[in-house]
Amino acid sequence: MTEYTFDEIVVDMKTKFTIKIEESIVNEFAKITGDYNSLHMDEEYAAKTKFGKRICHGMLLSSFFSRLVGMYIPGKNALYFSQTLNFQAPCFIGDIITIEGKVIEKSQSTKIITIKTTAHNQTGKCLVDGIAKVIVRESIK
Structure with missing residues (x-):
């Protein structure tokens, strides 16, 4: 875990990590949220949709x-x-x-940073994107 202070963060700072979406993750997310929609959980049902197979919950991906x-x-x-x-x-x-x-923006007065967030698959296709606003709290000594 990093521990950047507000002053250490600069516009254009970037980071990334990768994760494989395993069936177990999808099943655990359904268990936690109670979202057992057939599109996510039922291979036979999902095969009949335009997607052709089960898809990951969008909120799981964005989490x-x-x-x-x-x-x-x-x-x-x-x-x-x-x-x-x-x-x-x-x-x-x-x-x-x-x-x-x-990081695309910093507000000195509010100590809020704005982060462009994206999730791409292995082919580079953007699956979800958005903008995060994050308060950078003072470090506790």
Whole structure:
């Protein structure tokens, strides 16, 4: 976990990490949220849709933005303020996802940083993007 202070964060700072979307992750997310929609959970049903197979919950995919903020930029001093989400394309079980964040703005008066957040699959296709606003708290000594 990183521990950037507000002053250490600069516009254009970037970070990224990858994760493979395993069936177990989708099943655990359904268990936690109670979202057992057939599109996510029933292979036979999903095969009959335009997607042709089960898809990952969009909110599961976007939940990795929480890891981006809480563990990388700014890390320990993060307090999520808001997050917009634009779902662009489906994510399938087995996809390898790259979660990326880029600081695009800083407000000295509010100590809020703005981060462009994106999730791409292994072919580079954008699956979800958005804008995070994050309060950078003072470090506790």
